[in-house]
Amino acid sequence: MKVLVYAESWNGSFKKSTFEAIHYAAEVAKLMNAETVALSISGTEDHAQLGQYGAQIIKTIENAALETFDNQTYAEAIIAVADEMGADTIIISNTNNGKAIAPLVAAKRKAALISNVIELPESISPFTIKRKTFSSKAIAKYQTHSDKKVITITANAFGYAEGDSSASVESFDFTPQETTPSLTSLSVDSATGKIGLTEADLVVSAGRGLKGPENWGMVEELADALGAATACSKPVSDIGWRPHSEHVGQTGIAINPQLYIAVGISGAIQHLAGVNASKNIVVINTDPDAPFFKAADYGIVGDAFEVLPKLISAIKSHKASI
Amino acid sequence: MNLLVCISHVPDTTSKIAFTDDHTEFDASGITFVMNPYDEFGLTKAMHLKESNGARITVINVGLSATESTLRKALAIGADEAIRINAEPTDAAYVAELIADYARDKNFDLIITGRESIDYNGGAVPGILSVHLNLPFVNACIGLDLNGDQATLVREIDGGKETLQGKLPLLIAGQKGLVEEKDLRIPAMRGIMMARKKPLTVIEPSEATKQTMVLNYDLPKEKEACTLIDPDQVDQLVELLHREAKVI
Numbered sequence: 001m002k003v004l005v006y007a008e009s010w011n012g013s014f015k016k017s018t019f020e021a022i023h024y025a026a027e028v029a030k031l032m033n034a035e036t037v038a039l040s041i042s043g044t045e046d047h048a049q050l051g052q053y054g055a056q057i058i059k060t061i062e063n064a065a066l067e068t069f070d071n072q073t074y075a076e077a078i079i080a081v082a083d084e085m086g087a088d089t090i091i092i093s094n095t096n097n098g099k100a101i102a103p104l105v106a107a108k109r110k111a112a113l114i115s116n117v118i119e120l121p122e123s124i125s126p127f128t129i130k131r132k133t134f135s136s137k138a139i140a141k142y143q144t145h146s147d148k149k150v151i152t153i154t155a156n157a158f159g160y161a162e163g164d165s166s167a168s169v170e171s172f173d174f175t176p177q178e179t180t181p182s183l184t185s186l187s188v189d190s191a192t193g194k195i196g197l198t199e200a201d202l203v204v205s206a207g208r209g210l211k212g213p214e215n216w217g218m219v220e221e222l223a224d225a226l227g228a229a230t231a232c233s234k235p236v237s238d239i240g241w242r243p244h245s246e247h248v249g250q251t252g253i254a255i256n257p258q259l260y261i262a263v264g265i266s267g268a269i270q271h272l273a274g275v276n277a278s279k280n281i282v283v284i285n286t287d288p289d290a291p292f293f294k295a296a297d298y299g300i301v302g303d304a305f306e307v308l309p310k311l312i313s314a315i316k317s318h319k320a321s322i
Numbered sequence: 323m324n325l326l327v328c329i330s331h332v333p334d335t336t337s338k339i340a341f342t343d344d345h346t347e348f349d350a351s352g353i354t355f356v357m358n359p360y361d362e363f364g365l366t367k368a369m370h371l372k373e374s375n376g377a378r379i380t381v382i383n384v385g386l387s388a389t390e391s392t393l394r395k396a397l398a399i400g401a402d403e404a405i406r407i408n409a410e411p412t413d414a415a416y417v418a419e420l421i422a423d424y425a426r427d428k429n430f431d432l433i434i435t436g437r438e439s440i441d442y443n444g445g446a447v448p449g450i451l452s453v454h455l456n457l458p459f460v461n462a463c464i465g466l467d468l469n470g471d472q473a474t475l476v477r478e479i480d481g482g483k484e485t486l487q488g489k490l491p492l493l494i495a496g497q498k499g500l501v502e503e504k505d506l507r508i509p510a511m512r513g514i515m516m517a518r519k520k521p522l523t524v525i526e527p528s529e530a531t532k533q534t535m536v537l538n539y540d541l542p543k544e545k546e547a548c549t550l551i552d553p554d555q556v557d558q559l560v561e562l563l564h565r566e567a568k569v570i
């Protein structure tokens with residue numbers, strides 16, 4: 001038996017969420033007494049490193065037709081490898097690309113799709129597993145009797161560890177079918193050098209309490225000092241102070257970093273839905289009755305314009321001391 | 323142009339989520355249901371296309387009779403026709419297959435869904451539907467421009483966006499950006515009156531397969547009381563984040 005995991009790469013290199021997915025797949029494979037096969041498409045990094053996270057066999061596809069991401073052709077490639085390896089369980093990261101492929105793989109293989117998974121399966125037969133629902137306001141235990149399944153896992157929910165096991169790297173011949181309905185990529189516009197919000201360990205987020213876009217310098221400075229990604233509340237992105245891609249919450253991106261620092265955000269239920277799975281929450285707000293304090297681990301009742309400069313210098317001296 | 327907009331009927335975003343005593347079912351008592359926020363962006367986009375290019379908009383929902391309020395709202399906003407497939411939407415594969423069975427011979431030029439519904443957040447129906455109908459699929463779509471049957475699409479990627487080119491027919495799963503928040507349509511009185519005369523057709527479900535079921539639900543663990551730090555002692559916060567939380 002085999003568990004197949006799609007080892008997503010971005011501009012050739014692997015993401016942290018990929019290591020997490022491989023580690024997760026290897027743990028699922030242990031429960032199934034199965035082998036872990038990782039598939040890398042157009043990755044240019046050293047593939048053997050994926051062995052450290054638990055992959056035993058690494059299949060690589062190099063084909064000019066797959067140089068740029070296309071959800072249909074990538075789904076087909078994953079299916080081709082799964083068919084050849086006899087892998088009934090497929091693990092995919094819940095990234096934007098992962099979410100664009102997983103339903104296609106599931107539907108084409110007539111497999112059950114269970115997305116937003118946060119834990120290892122509780123039972124393999126019948127297959128029972130927990131996933132987030134109601135915009136992270138609840139957790140649901142799902143069951144499927146289908147032999148074939150596609151699981152997408154939430155970033156940062158599972159973590160990973162590096163081991164020293166080795167893996168064999170084998171190339172896989174794959175040519176997309178002409179009949180696949182496809183699209184042409186014209187351009188990719190990515191904020192290079194920035195830390196991706198979904199897989200960031202640390203996130204600094206700010207809301208309407210910051211009064212205007214001109215005040216985001218200190219938010220970015222705090223994020224830089226920490227090595228954190230930046231996020232914002234919905235009204236802040238609606239009025240255009242910050243890009244839509246930073247909007248977290250029930251109708252934005254759901255995140256669960258190790259640390260979430262919320263500055264000048266009231267903590268409305270819709271905001272909390274997207275961030276309350278964060279392991280540690282720090283709230284900085286002038287209003288001691290702001291609902292966010294109820295969801296916080298650490299709180300400072302104070303004015304962001306006074307607290308942030310102090311916090312930035314405290315973080316910088318802490319960083320300098322270690 | 324012939325447009326299909328898939329609409330899901332979900333608990334209002336302010337809802338406190340609760341379950342029946344044995345935790346096997348969502349407790350809908352006291353909950354207000356609304357149109358899924360992602361679908362509002364899709365429906366407004368459809369209205370823009372109708373006004374600029376001329377189009378007929380069909381909205382579809384898989385659900386029991388309680389969802390008709392949401393379909394009526396879509397008609398009041400400007401959809402021409404509503405379809406309700408009379409089944410409980412308990413599984414994404416099942417819902418997608420039911421919609422596919424309806425849509426297969428209708429020659430839709432464009433199918434618009436939301437990126438996910440905010441209750442079960444599966445993000446599965448749009449992609450599965452695209453496979454059944456053999457259509458190109460753009461997830462997390464934040465921009466669409468049509469020139470005849472040529473489409474320029476923008477999708478969100480991790481840390482950025484990608485511009486794609488394609489040809490109708492196709493299927494997109496939309497979100498904010500497809501239209502702006504401030505442009506979202508709400509029903510006007512005239513629309514509400516006109517909606518009463520528009521067709522809302524109920525059809526019985528075809529034979530479709532369910533892949534998953536929910537055994538039970540739980541709420542996330544409650545947080546313990548928050549540790550308050552004096553605004554003049556931010557060093558203490560740094561110390562706690564380092565020693566106690568071990569995150570810096």
Ligand SMILES: Cc1cc2nc3c(=O)[nH]c(=O)nc-3n(C[C@H](O)[C@H](O)[C@H](O)COP(=O)(O)OP(=O)(O)OC[C@H]3O[C@@H](n4cnc5c(N)ncnc54)[C@H](O)[C@@H]3O)c2cc1C
Nearest residue numbers: 207208209233234249250251264265266270271286287304
């Ligand atoms: C359908 C729907 C979906 C939604 N989805 C989301 C979502 O996904 N994400 C989201 O974030 N919101 C969402 N919302 C909006 C949500 O209800 C709140 O309106 C929003 O989160 C409030 O943003 P805010 O906290 O930045 O602003 P406000 O509520 O205005 O809060 C500002 C806070 O800043 C504090 N403050 C003011 N000055 C200072 C200062 N100098 N220093 C420190 N603190 C200060 C204030 O005390 C206040 O608590 C949604 C709403 C609806 C209706």
